[in-house]
Amino acid sequence: MRPDKRRTLGDAIELVRDGDTVAIGGALSYREPMALVRELVRQGRRELRLVGSAHGIDVDLLVGAGVAGAVEESYVGFEQDLGLAPAYRRAAEAGSIEIRETCCYTLLQQLRAAEYGLPFMAVRGVAGTGILGLHPEYGEVECPFTGERLVAVPALAPDVALIHGLCADRRGNVHLRRPLVLDERFAHASKRVIVTVERLVDGDEVAQAGVVLPSFLVDAVVEAPLGAHPTSCYPHYAYDRAHLREWVEAARSDDGVAAYVDRYVTCAGGGETGYQEAVGSERLAALGDWETSTERWMELASA
Amino acid sequence: MRPDKRRTLGDAIELVRDGDTVAIGGALSYREPMALVRELVRQGRRELRLVGSAHGIDVDLLVGAGVAGAVEESYVGFEQDLGLAPAYRRAAEAGSIEIRETCCYTLLQQLRAAEYGLPFMAVRGVAGTGILGLHPEYGEVECPFTGERLVAVPALAPDVALIHGLCADRRGNVHLRRPLVLDERFAHASKRVIVTVERLVDGDEVAQAGVVLPSFLVDAVVEAPLGAHPTSCYPHYAYDRAHLREWVEAARSDDGVAAYVDRYVTCAGGGETGYQEAVGSERLAALGDWETSTERWMELASA
Amino acid sequence: MSLTEFGIDEWVVVTLARTIRDGEIVFHGFGSPCAQVAMYVAKRTHAPQMVLVEGSTYALDPEPAFIPATSNDWSLLRRASHILRFEELFDLAARGELDRMFLSGGQIDPYGNTNVTAIGGLPGPKVKLGGGGGGCNLSATVGDLTLWTTRHRSGRALVEECDFITDLGHRTPLGTREEMGMAGGGPGTLVTELGVFDFPEGRMRLRELFPDVGLDEVVAATGFELDVADDLRTVAPPRFEELAIVRSIDKLGVRRMEFDARELERRFRWSSHQAGCPCCT
């Protein structure tokens, strides 16, 4: 048998060191590895350099809780619905974190370079924009065939990728469903990969469901049901819009962030059990109702 | 409704012009678009430039029948089983076709450049090998970050890709199953895409099965049951090893090729119906038996 | 609301929809309800053959029962023919096969450059905005861009110069698109809650006004010298069918989230003869 990669949340997060470049899977309010994010807060990691595409509460919480030192995401916020990410915005405006804003595609090309074992990749855009000015590490390359000069971006191999999946076996074969966002690319490009899943299952079941991340990419797998909450993890649960609203309200001040962290993250119950108790089991169960009817789903979506 | 992309085999192959660079899907004795290959022979296309990874009877037949002018594949043959590809070998040794042998990965990088809209991609290997000498179109690029000099390969956008899939709808949404070989990359990188399928189905069924090539990539879709024969198209049929042996025997001489083409390709019955009659319906049906037992599958595999 | 009465939110959505040509592959960014709803309107009216690419799921031609307030939600996958991989969407755009994209901005300059990164620029922003998602690269290579903003009247949206250029318009301090080797066509249309603009020779020009808006209001709200078309017109009103689709697809009214409450009070109704433009009520 292949090594057993099951870990506790606490042990898994020990693979993340202060100062690491950390890729966060999922997007916006969808399948973000929130249990891992909360554990980073509990363990008090510092100066993490976050990379990702378009994100929400994951990055905002890590910034608010003082875990992040630099943020290289393409977007952080709550869309037209709940608006700007308060903690991220405040830290950016105060200059307390480094804002290395990127573009989804530029990040993709940097991950591809790492995944392909190449030192750089070219991109077509970026020239002429302010994004270029934020990244002195970008360069230029001349096409040996056409003579075109293109922006070149260096390979980016995150130290750790954090991903929340649907199910996995103990060896670390992971099933995800689309949208995959950058989860696959993060897993291939990163040096270490930590995956939480709703359910640990046997190898046959994950193979049947469809392996998206094969075990050799994965260093640790943690069973963390509801581990994406308050973001969605379909088909298990829809996103918890009311909880996001609560965060956005709280995050408008440092005190609010502290109170949120105290209530939900480092709460007395401890760990994810404590989190789920603080949120309330009835409410968590209700998020699984999305499939009962369109009306119910709309109700959840406008909660 | 989206345009109806259903075509006859004959109409579809009119999208291929003499001299075109043609990418052929599948590999070895697996899911090669043989109905399209045979139609190319019937319509007498000339000077095609074939590109692909590791192939077998598809390329050997096109070379034998005088359709190919250049071959840029990573391998052409019948493995340890039936050995070298006789027609390809003879043409190569006679100098009647241009041998532009490539490597699977180099080809992948060239297709990726086309798919990514970039004029070139870098590869790590190739330097020091004879393959480099066959390709004056390759160049060199220096990494702007590390100073490494890497082999650069130009974007390769085939004029046409020929792919055989499992099912599709009339709009051209195509379902394939793994192994996908380079089928996906060909479809994304090529200017025109022609797909034959075992079965035309409605949109719901192909969506349920899983679309791998979305319709906007596909220019023509042709229902061609048994269209991969004598290569396999699981779960519909195993490969026809005895037929491959017959080809390999025939292909040892130009007369043998002509006799094969006459009997199977341009036969009196005409088109694919004629082909299937020449092969024999009982025999074709037997290839679908692979799933009945391991013993039956082994029997087919050693026919 | 009856189909003889409608709001500016609906009119903006329909106006955005009409910038789509049939057969195009069209993409809206995430967090863009007006553009998102507009794409469904187009798909179900004049552009049945467009390929609708959802803004964060990259689902193709889904038929959602409702539009949720977040863009990456399974409700947006319903009946999709396919879900593109992240990579496939961006590669499609990079090789020039994505025909149209919708982009908005906290700031938009006369060349159609947009800033969704930071008011006051970076570092040291006055207001850190959310960020551009994939717009920075997409704006360089997508065939045609439809811009929109629902905050024109604020006076802070259309500015002489963006504090930060996130997405490319027709010209930046580095030169024109051509000079920078950017293959995409750049912004073709800008729709605001005040009117519609085109970009002749790459510079914004007022082309159409909503009927309850005066030219002077637009001038006052615009932070640069306004070019105005000689034949300035009224924005064509929505058809009943289009309105019905807006309401049926956007049951939760997420499109309204983009507007100030005051703008949502603007109400239009069809004049009884249905010939000309609707009157404001």
Add this chain to the structure above:
Amino acid sequence: MSLTEFGIDEWVVVTLARTIRDGEIVFHGFGSPCAQVAMYVAKRTHAPQMVLVEGSTYALDPEPAFIPATSNDWSLLRRASHILRFEELFDLAARGELDRMFLSGGQIDPYGNTNVTAIGGLPGPKVKLGGGGGGCNLSATVGDLTLWTTRHRSGRALVEECDFITDLGHRTPLGTREEMGMAGGGPGTLVTELGVFDFPEGRMRLRELFPDVGLDEVVAATGFELDVADDLRTVAPPRFEELAIVRSIDKLGVRRMEFDARELERRFRWSSHQAGCPCCT
């Protein structure tokens, strides 16, 4: 055949299997039955934690009921935990995470360069071989290469210089791997039907002989001056368990396709005391 008697095909397969270290990610090329069967032997004996990547399907750790004569066949997917995409396999190798690959060649030179493209070179080949598949790039970056040939005795396989270099050994006319910036380790072992070679300082050296082969035969069959280890040994015999696995996995005997009929007549049996090397019969 009883488990006390075995052929050179089986012994070669087992010897190949033993070059695999537990935990490695290992790949065989297509059309390579000996290497293919060897990987299953290793997986089921000393290397249970290896990741077995099938040669053309890129299936991970399948448990085929039999090995077919073609490499891209669904029979090779049975119980696979996953099927890698074409791209994933090659990228894995390019970034240096594919630990071992098996490569053969119509010609192999003292540095372990191989020619699977054309005897007589290109253009104007004397014999056009099939081609190298992905070996040209893979050989540059894979951690460790195990080479093999079953045609050593022909005198045409081990040559002073390849007519064409398809896959990289330790040194080409352009220089060493290091000088060319190739990160892979190059060939570590060559197994032929006559013996086993290692590559100290990047040049082939005879390390072990099969018991029915004389050093003079190897010298005669080798097209360059042969380095021989001081402590030349006999190839370690297969264990019963290994033989049983070879036979159970390769029910169709596809491994034998790689050998001349005469070689297949070579038969070995365990000496009754089971201590030393098997005797030839």
